[in-house]
Amino acid sequence: MEEKEWEVAPFSMVNQDPEEALAKDPQMQALFHQLGYLDRCCRVSLKPQTASRIFLGEWCKKLIVKLSFFLVAPLVRQQNEANLQAASCMRALLKQVDQLTERVSELEEERDVLRALCGKPQKPDGQTQATDAGAEGGGS
Amino acid sequence: MRIIQALPSLVFGDGISNEALQIDRLLKEAGKTTHIYAERIGPGVDGRVASGMDALPKLDKEDVLLYHLSIGNGIYQRLSQLSCHLVFRYHNVTPAKYFAGYDPEAERNCRDGLWQVRRMSGLPELVLADSGYNADHLKSLGYRCPMEVLPILVDLKDYAAEPDGRILERYRDGRTNFLFVGRVVPNKKQEDLIRAFYAYHKWINPQSRLILAGNDARVARYRQELGEYCDLLGLTGEDVVFTGSVPFAELLAYYRAADVFLCMSEHEGFCIPLLEVMSFGLPIIAYDAAAVGETLGDAGLLLKTKDVKTWAEAMERVRQDEGLRARMARKETERLKDFAFEACRDKLLDALGRISREA
Numbered sequence: 001m002e003e004k005e006w007e008v009a010p011f012s013m014v015n016q017d018p019e020e021a022l023a024k025d026p027q028m029q030a031l032f033h034q035l036g037y038l039d040r041c042c043r044v045s046l047k048p049q050t051a052s053r054i055f056l057g058e059w060c061k062k063l064i065v066k067l068s069f070f071l072v073a074p075l076v077r078q079q080n081e082a083n084l085q086a087a088s089c090m091r092a093l094l095k096q097v098d099q100l101t102e103r104v105s106e107l108e109e110e111r112d113v114l115r116a117l118c119g120k121p122q123k124p125d126g127q128t129q130a131t132d133a134g135a136e137g138g139g140s
Numbered sequence: 141m142r143i144i145q146a147l148p149s150l151v152f153g154d155g156i157s158n159e160a161l162q163i164d165r166l167l168k169e170a171g172k173t174t175h176i177y178a179e180r181i182g183p184g185v186d187g188r189v190a191s192g193m194d195a196l197p198k199l200d201k202e203d204v205l206l207y208h209l210s211i212g213n214g215i216y217q218r219l220s221q222l223s224c225h226l227v228f229r230y231h232n233v234t235p236a237k238y239f240a241g242y243d244p245e246a247e248r249n250c251r252d253g254l255w256q257v258r259r260m261s262g263l264p265e266l267v268l269a270d271s272g273y274n275a276d277h278l279k280s281l282g283y284r285c286p287m288e289v290l291p292i293l294v295d296l297k298d299y300a301a302e303p304d305g306r307i308l309e310r311y312r313d314g315r316t317n318f319l320f321v322g323r324v325v326p327n328k329k330q331e332d333l334i335r336a337f338y339a340y341h342k343w344i345n346p347q348s349r350l351i352l353a354g355n356d357a358r359v360a361r362y363r364q365e366l367g368e369y370c371d372l373l374g375l376t377g378e379d380v381v382f383t384g385s386v387p388f389a390e391l392l393a394y395y396r397a398a399d400v401f402l403c404m405s406e407h408e409g410f411c412i413p414l415l416e417v418m419s420f421g422l423p424i425i426a427y428d429a430a431a432v433g434e435t436l437g438d439a440g441l442l443l444k445t446k447d448v449k450t451w452a453e454a455m456e457r458v459r460q461d462e463g464l465r466a467r468m469a470r471k472e473t474e475r476l477k478d479f480a481f482e483a484c485r486d487k488l489l490d491a492l493g494r495i496s497r498e499a
Contacts (some may be wrong), residue, residue, distance in 0.1 A: 004449055006339060008335050008338050008448050009331075009369075009372055009373060010335075011331035011334075011335065011365070011369055013372060014365045014368045014372060047443070
């Protein structure tokens, strides 16, 4: 089974006051500053290469989880039309991030397969090449 | 000589109430004069079987009072004034901490219940505890009277009845169904089930569903938070199903539609649903807390952790491994012999008979 991060929002998050939590957590404050940037990325970064650069890294996964805790849940709790609409937009945004992250993983797997194939081609005599310089060096 | 039962509440669908009604029937079949008295009697209970505590007659010293002890109540004050023989049926008291912030009344009743249990240590001539766990609890509170472990009487023949066809059709739709049966209350830890299920659903098998069958109206705030938690995790009403109270035929259908039974409860004096599950040959994964491990025995997968990765992987293993499922079903059949209704019935009648003879 592929190794996952297995991070699931704790139940206690349901009752947490987001503003209070935000005020106490400098890391969260920094993450929130990135929210606008992330939003823009999700809207425009349809190129897998861009997505790959943006979404690789543990911080991104954590950001997604924390955004879910602190933005969607409070909006759903205070049910009025504007909030529900905002929550719906946020969910769509998160889903897009999720899909892009999955696509990045797929591309990385494909890349690894291609590297393996390119780096160790079979010689006519059945021996394999010792390095994958072609893949690393990029020459044709 | 009469054998009287007393309990705080007699309501439809409650395990302790069901047992009281079962004992009432058995005593009548054995030719005993008996009746049930309860502080609260729910709708649907036959008035010929039970009356309010106000109607409790003066008991003679030859009479036996079987008192079901599970929560704080007003009956306690009358017990020390009775001159009859007292037998306690101990079902354990849920620690009050689970209801803090959710249900002040339940929190108070549980706290009072434990206080009352401590205070009554010198009253009973005999204690019939549901489990060794419950017996040990009483011993730790100073009880020194004779004590026997008598599992809750559950007549599993009833579970061979016809299940509700609509529920079966609805949930046999190709999704993997994980099931838990029990009231939606904080000590049963439905949030942990949702959490483990989320991991499984997200990272292993999206074609899956968690069914939480049981009364969800008792602790409204907790139920609301569970709903919010599902929202937070992006789980829909199709992914996590809260059935609320269900008729017996529907409950049977949920058992039959399920692939694996999960239990992450942190406090059970016995855990009746485990017996019900075993009668269906449904594999069980349970968290090792309170009396759960004792009731389950070696008939299921008992986990000592709530780590979501461990749970999600165990859920998949049990779902997929046909050989393992067959072995678990065989173990369940074996384990059920320890809870055979006839044997428990005989043990109960024997215990009450001894007290009566002594009377």
